[in-house]
Amino acid sequence: MSDKVTAYVRTEMLEEKAPPSLNTGPLGWIRENLFPNWFSSILTLVSLWIIYKMLVAFIPWAFGGVWNASSLNECREILQGVDAACWAVIHERFWQLMYGFYPDHLYWRPNLALILLIVALVPVLFEGAPRKLLWISVATPFVGPWLLWGGTIWTPVAAALGFVVGIAVYRLTASALSNLAGLVLGPLAAVIWWILLAGRFSDLVSSILPLGIEPVESRMFGGFMLAITLGITGIAASFPLGIILALGRQSNLIIVKTLSVGFIEFIRGVPLITLLFVAQVMLAYFLPKGTDFDIILRVMIMITLFAAAYMAEVIRGGLAALPKGQYEAADALGLNYWQAQRLIIMPQALKIAIPGIVSTFIGLFKDTTLVSIIGLADPIGWVKFIQADAAWNGIVWELYGFVALVFFIICFSMSRYSMYLERKLETGHK
Amino acid sequence: MSEVEFDHHADRSRMQVSDEVAIEVVNMNKWYGSFHVLRDINLTVNRGERIVICGPSGSGKSTLIRCMNRLEEHQEGKIIVDGIELTSDLKNIDKVRREVGMVFQHFNLFPHLTILENCTLAPIWVRKTPRREAEETAMHFLEKVKIPEQAHKYPGQLSGGQQQRVAIARSLCMKPRIMLFDEPTSALDPEMIKEVLDTMIELAEEGMTMLVVTHEMGFAKEVANRVIFMDAGQIVEQNEPEEFFSNPQSERTKLFLSQIL
Numbered sequence: 001m002s003d004k005v006t007a008y009v010r011t012e013m014l015e016e017k018a019p020p021s022l023n024t025g026p027l028g029w030i031r032e033n034l035f036p037n038w039f040s041s042i043l044t045l046v047s048l049w050i051i052y053k054m055l056v057a058f059i060p061w062a063f064g065g066v067w068n069a070s071s072l073n074e075c076r077e078i079l080q081g082v083d084a085a086c087w088a089v090i091h092e093r094f095w096q097l098m099y100g101f102y103p104d105h106l107y108w109r110p111n112l113a114l115i116l117l118i119v120a121l122v123p124v125l126f127e128g129a130p131r132k133l134l135w136i137s138v139a140t141p142f143v144g145p146w147l148l149w150g151g152t153i154w155t156p157v158a159a160a161l162g163f164v165v166g167i168a169v170y171r172l173t174a175s176a177l178s179n180l181a182g183l184v185l186g187p188l189a190a191v192i193w194w195i196l197l198a199g200r201f202s203d204l205v206s207s208i209l210p211l212g213i214e215p216v217e218s219r220m221f222g223g224f225m226l227a228i229t230l231g232i233t234g235i236a237a238s239f240p241l242g243i244i245l246a247l248g249r250q251s252n253l254i255i256v257k258t259l260s261v262g263f264i265e266f267i268r269g270v271p272l273i274t275l276l277f278v279a280q281v282m283l284a285y286f287l288p289k290g291t292d293f294d295i296i297l298r299v300m301i302m303i304t305l306f307a308a309a310y311m312a313e314v315i316r317g318g319l320a321a322l323p324k325g326q327y328e329a330a331d332a333l334g335l336n337y338w339q340a341q342r343l344i345i346m347p348q349a350l351k352i353a354i355p356g357i358v359s360t361f362i363g364l365f366k367d368t369t370l371v372s373i374i375g376l377a378d379p380i381g382w383v384k385f386i387q388a389d390a391a392w393n394g395i396v397w398e399l400y401g402f403v404a405l406v407f408f409i410i411c412f413s414m415s416r417y418s419m420y421l422e423r424k425l426e427t428g429h430k
Numbered sequence: 431m432s433e434v435e436f437d438h439h440a441d442r443s444r445m446q447v448s449d450e451v452a453i454e455v456v457n458m459n460k461w462y463g464s465f466h467v468l469r470d471i472n473l474t475v476n477r478g479e480r481i482v483i484c485g486p487s488g489s490g491k492s493t494l495i496r497c498m499n500r501l502e503e504h505q506e507g508k509i510i511v512d513g514i515e516l517t518s519d520l521k522n523i524d525k526v527r528r529e530v531g532m533v534f535q536h537f538n539l540f541p542h543l544t545i546l547e548n549c550t551l552a553p554i555w556v557r558k559t560p561r562r563e564a565e566e567t568a569m570h571f572l573e574k575v576k577i578p579e580q581a582h583k584y585p586g587q588l589s590g591g592q593q594q595r596v597a598i599a600r601s602l603c604m605k606p607r608i609m610l611f612d613e614p615t616s617a618l619d620p621e622m623i624k625e626v627l628d629t630m631i632e633l634a635e636e637g638m639t640m641l642v643v644t645h646e647m648g649f650a651k652e653v654a655n656r657v658i659f660m661d662a663g664q665i666v667e668q669n670e671p672e673e674f675f676s677n678p679q680s681e682r683t684k685l686f687l688s689q690i691l
């Protein structure tokens with residue numbers, strides 16, 4: 001090695017040049033991504049061949065299918081030995097797959113509930129929606145179930161009053177005793193109201209002023225309506241519960257922390273189906289005799305608890321990713337714990353956790369199909385009923401394919417929404 | 431350490447120290463587990479004082495100023511800020527935090543909020559200032575730190591020096607009576623250090639009580655009325671800046687100064 005340095009001074013700056021043409025345009029893309037070397041080229045060709053074979057088999061089967069027939073045998077007669085789908089089963093049983101035994105003159109009620117829910121979600125999901133819509137968001141949790149189950153209007157009113165009672169007790173005790181006392185007594189008062197008093201209240205008022213719509217029993221619920229009802233309540237309830245559990249797990253209060261960790265670890269250690277069996281059989285033993293605790297409600301609670309445990313862990317991941325400086329800055333500015341959580345910590349932690357949160361939602365929605373095992377008539381339950389019918393005995397692909405397609409559309413939309421949300425919340429940091 | 435050239439020299443005649451006590455620390459001790467991090471700290475800060483704290487890494491400088499707004503809790507002795515003693519009483523802690531602003535080494539701006547929102551958040555939620563008024567105050571202080579045009583950007587879109595000036599403005603929006611700075615320039619490139627120090631000099635000229643942990647000795651000479659040298663959790667030496675730099679007394683101080691100057 002010599003110590004001599006070759007001096008160099010650039011005299012002219014270089015102009016910007018276009019990239020070599022091979023890498024641009026559709027041809028460049030194909031060449032670079034599909035045929036970069038002989039091994040990849042072979043893989044590409046083999047894959048194309050497999051896709052071609054599948055489409056050649058699938059397209060005539062699906063599009064050559066029969067739509068009008070009243071049994072599998074009739075389908076076969078029409079097709080005369082051609083191998084094609086018998087969509088007639090979907091055509092004939094469509095409404096049952098969608099609504100179960102829900103009375104058909106009342107279909108408008110679940111439909112209206114769904115529309116209400118979509119309107120209620122707009123101000124939550126999208127920025128810049130009119131603030132007035134928030135009232136619909138607040139009313140929907142009470143009006144929605146009432147539309148589904150019907151009965152007296154006083155039941156949802158009594159349920160809503162529980163929140164009023166809880167908040168009133170919180171306000172009173174928080175100012176008279178302490179904030180902590182309020183946080184304990186407020187929710188306690190609400191729970192006491194719901195369990196002991198709400199029923200009597202609505203009975204009493206409806207005996208004086210009977211206002212209501214035709215009731216529909218839970219066993220009539222079925223099909224996608226049931227799956228969507230379970231999925232949406234599960235999602236709506238497990239999200240706040242998951243946040244509380246995640247915060248509880250980080251708490252300095254040893255009891256809160258132990259309870260949160262214990263709950264999360266227990267629930268995560270148990271298969272959902274066991275919890276559903278518990279909901280089906282056991283829960284009835286723990287409740288006072290004579291309380292008629294709806295099976296769908298029991299299942300909803302179990303699905304919610306199950307998803308909340310996973311949600312808590314996903315959110316904890318988001319919390320862990322936040323630098324300590326964010327907490328310190330919030331503290332130094334004088335924000336209290338809840339303000340710091342709501343304004344600084346959660347908006348960032350939840351944003352980080354969006355992919356995990358949405359995965360949990362999607363998982364929850366698909367897991368609702370497990371309720372068919374405990375005898376509820378969700379779409380999978382209905383597939384089995386229809387298969388048990390002599391007219392459609394032996395039909396498989398069409399039914400499961402249809403159910404899968406509807407699930408896919410819903411789950412894929414959720415996943416796309418999560419990507420939209422991630423892009424919207426991107427503020428160019430890190 | 432290189433010294434920064436300042437455009438305009440600080441006008442010391444405007445920096446008045448009053449007799450009123452702003453912070454009083456008496457026989458304060460703090461441990462991290464069994465590690466004795468702060469030992470017998472006694473310190474009185476009068477209103478209007480500009481104190482620079484320096485010392486080797488790990489000597490407890492950050493811990494000391496973080497005790498003054500209770501980001502860290504001390505186990506023995508007393509800390510009285512603005513006449514309020516810091517104990518585990520949350521109400522007192524909240525009161526003190528409203529009066530004391532803090533600027534961090536890594537800015538700690540809220541990345542999901544715009545610059546303006548960063549500045550109005552605490553006034554609106556803690557001081558219950560109406561939004562309109564909070565925004566006017568915020569714009570006033572953003573002008574003061576010379577970045578009003580960035581108000582609607584996000585922190586991630588600003589340079590380090592700009593972010594630190596926003597952090598200073600954010601603290602000032604709470605109208606604090608005392609400002610704590612923990613190495614505000616040590617995460618910055620040289621050309622940005624100056625813009626931040628200039629802002630701090632202006633603040634000193636307005637009579638703000640300031641405790642500044644820094645190794646910028648130029649800043650200490652320019653504005654400080656007292657320099658405190660810490661080592662191993664203790665205050666080893668304190669003096670006027672002239673004396674401190676030209677005539678250090680303890681061996682530890684001499685060693686430290688020889689390493690950084």
Ligand SMILES: Nc1ncnc2c1ncn2[C@@H]1O[C@H](COP(=O)(O)OP(=O)(O)OP(=O)(O)O)[C@@H](O)[C@H]1O
Pocket residue numbers: 462465467485486487488489490491492493494
């Ligand atoms: N949370 C903590 N738990 C345990 N030890 C800690 C903690 N924070 C700081 N320490 C220790 O306390 C001592 C003092 O830390 P401190 O951050 O106050 O030092 P410093 O003087 O600010 O140093 P630097 O110039 O590196 O910032 C160090 O030895 C550090 O390792």
Ligand SMILES: [Mg+2]
Pocket residue numbers: 491492493612613
């Ligand atoms: Mg430090």
